[in-house]
Amino acid sequence: MCRTIAIVNQKGGVGKTTTAVNLAASLALAGVNILLVDADPQGNSTSGLGLEKAPPGLYDVYAGRCAVEEALRPTGVEHLSILPSTPDLLGAEIELAGGEGSSQLLKDALSPVRERFKYILIDCPPSLGILTLNALVAAEAALVPVQCEYYALEGLSMLSHTLSLVRGSYNPGLDIEGVLLTMYDPRNSLTREVEEQLRAHFGPKVYSTVIPRNITLAEAPSHGKPALLYDTRSRGAQSYLSLAKEFLSHEDGV
């Protein structure tokens, strides 16, 4: 029984890739089979795990140049595979827009390999275009990282609106998996204000695990490793381990 989760927020720089890479690695290290799909033309999840952005990647699957199995790659983490991104994915926004069935491409592409994995995590770009739409149609739920700052909070109404549009016309079962507070600094009143508003609005959907601002999370990508393999004892790595535990505890109830 595979579950697909889109890691999404059109606000830029809120920790989508950092969450995708570190949550995927934490789940894989617990022995759970994971596929990470890098649906962002920037390809940060791909380089964050130390892989080249060379074809075949997601664009080649979208363009029908290869089957999805051929584009899956192992990573330096056991039980974690990646469907990498390449720079030509940038053209997909314009090439795919408006085509017949262009919102179902990822869902259809993933269906032959779904049963190999317990979870598929999709790292989305900071926009609500066709690449993110594909992820929301392929997913059962959305995990929303939110930086504890004003612009990130402001953007949530646009995101909620988009989720309900997708629910209405493409994917009636699309749920919110969880809202994750990132770059959390308890000494800072703005952080606490944003947290209060989020817990009031999203209630139990907000994870009790918060991700602190921690330099290891910013340094690990330059070594092509998740924080867990770069500096296991760091607060950043430990916070994603506890997120993985909380994430799995929600699943038990499914």
Next chain:
Amino acid sequence: MCRTIAIVNQKGGVGKTTTAVNLAASLALAGVNILLVDADPQGNSTSGLGLEKAPPGLYDVYAGRCAVEEALRPTGVEHLSILPSTPDLLGAEIELAGGEGSSQLLKDALSPVRERFKYILIDCPPSLGILTLNALVAAEAALVPVQCEYYALEGLSMLSHTLSLVRGSYNPGLDIEGVLLTMYDPRNSLTREVEEQLRAHFGPKVYSTVIPRNITLAEAPSHGKPALLYDTRSRGAQSYLSLAKEFLSHEDGV
């Protein structure tokens, strides 16, 4: 003689809006006539200056529903006007893609009002789609904020590639106005490594002014004010004042 500058970087959360709002305000407070165009559907420049995201906005101008003059609004800062964003701009990416002349819309829309302003600054979304393309076609130069971190550095080759594509087919004169280091923390080795690489690669194009990580810059937007009006003496506000001075000193040579 008006100059149009696009504030652009497809990497999310690097300080595009913070730079657009605070540089625009600093130039305006020096008595220079400024128009800030919010070309991002998120509308952060619009709310960062305390304005409602209500029509008419840039989308209405693109859709031909009103002339550009009708969409310009005063802000709380003398000499600073804004062409605001509204949520329906989100649809423009899909509606405009591929249309005849769809990359020249902003350039044509701004031409009747250019001579009222000394500078037009355009705040771009974190993507390289049709909204950013319009800004790069309308602009004489691009100002690139770069967060001093690995993923932001990695994204610059994709951005440089896009700038040369635009130069080749739409706007031969498109130049780099400057590269701005943001969220700069001198105690952090990653910051110094990124700075070294940027100065080696972009040379004198990298501003000597750097923007420190400073909480005022994150707090001011929730009060709908640029940092200069929220807390003038803060390091954040002062750094944008010195950026405005450096920006103007480059112009003298034009």
